[in-house]
Amino acid sequence: MRDRNAAFADLLYHTGMRRTEGAGLLTFEVPNSEFSSRLVRGRVPAGLSKGRPQRGRVMYLDRPTRESIEAYVTGAREVEVRFGQASGLYESDKAGLIVKGMSRAGGVPDKVLIESAGLNGWVRLDSLTMAQRRHLYALDADGQRRPLVTWLAHGGAPLAAASWNQVFKDASARTVGFRPASGLVPAALDDTSIQVHPHMLRHSFALYVFALAAQIEMHRRGTMTPGAFDSMVRQQNIWLRVQNLLGHRSMETTRSFYLAPVLALEWDWFLRAASDAPLALDDTLSEVAEMDDRVVDA
Secondary structure: HHHHHHHHHHHHHHOOOHHHHOOOOOOOOOOOOOOOOOOOEEOOHHHHHHOOOOOOOOEEHHHHHHHHHHHHHHHHHHHHHHHHHHHOOOOOOOOEEEEEEEEEOOOEEEEEEEOOEEEEEEEEEHOOHHHHHEEEEOOOOOOEEEOOOOOOEOOOOOOOOOHHHHHHHHHHHHHHHHHHHHOOOOHHHHOOOOOHHHHHHHHHHHHHHHHHHHHHHHHHOOOOHHHHHHHHHHHHEEEHHHHHHHOOOOHHHHHHOOHHHHHHHHHHHHHHHHHHHOOHHHHEEEEEEEEHOOOOOO
């Protein structure tokens, strides 16, 4: 499941999606609508989002990540689908919902035509719950069911959202043996490890987007003072950009919980980065990690 796990981690990091939002995506919901030479566009379904808003939100995905997900879908995932078909797993699903059609709005899927007992007709993707998505199937040329949820476990069953916590826990455990020696302490005696969980990637996305937006604006302006930077951040609505991409109802949530290290540093690291421009964004983020232990730079 190496390809699956890497593709899922990339999806969360490059979109800022929550664990459940990413876990419940259907194969045709993975962003694929043309947007630019570097990005493709899609939507985060409302039914998977926290608070279940009426409408989903737009998301953008870089093409390399889209390609890595496609490689998993056509490769390792296909193997699991064959196992599921051979074992009769899908045909024995009495709650199965058969998708016979799909419609798009603005190039992005928005509805599916379901023909099953209990749920018939056109259904908005925003209204489908995680439970319903786990029972969605398309029929192949031989009339056999094929699951539509993107991420599958061994044997072909849809992977539960909570299962990703253990995947990340296992990955964190594997990194312990690869940590280099720190100062005079041999690596074998250093029991410090980075414990990564899915939601951390959402925080990483928020920090990256904010840093990128602020740094681009600083480089455009040239000379920058602390007062001018503070004014620029508020006038350019950088907080609002991050809030919209994360799907937060309140900007205070974005400021207080996702970008707390930025607030604590009071722009100092941005200003120092700007004075040394041009500076790679990764270098800037590494500086944050050196100043604030809430940011981990591996």
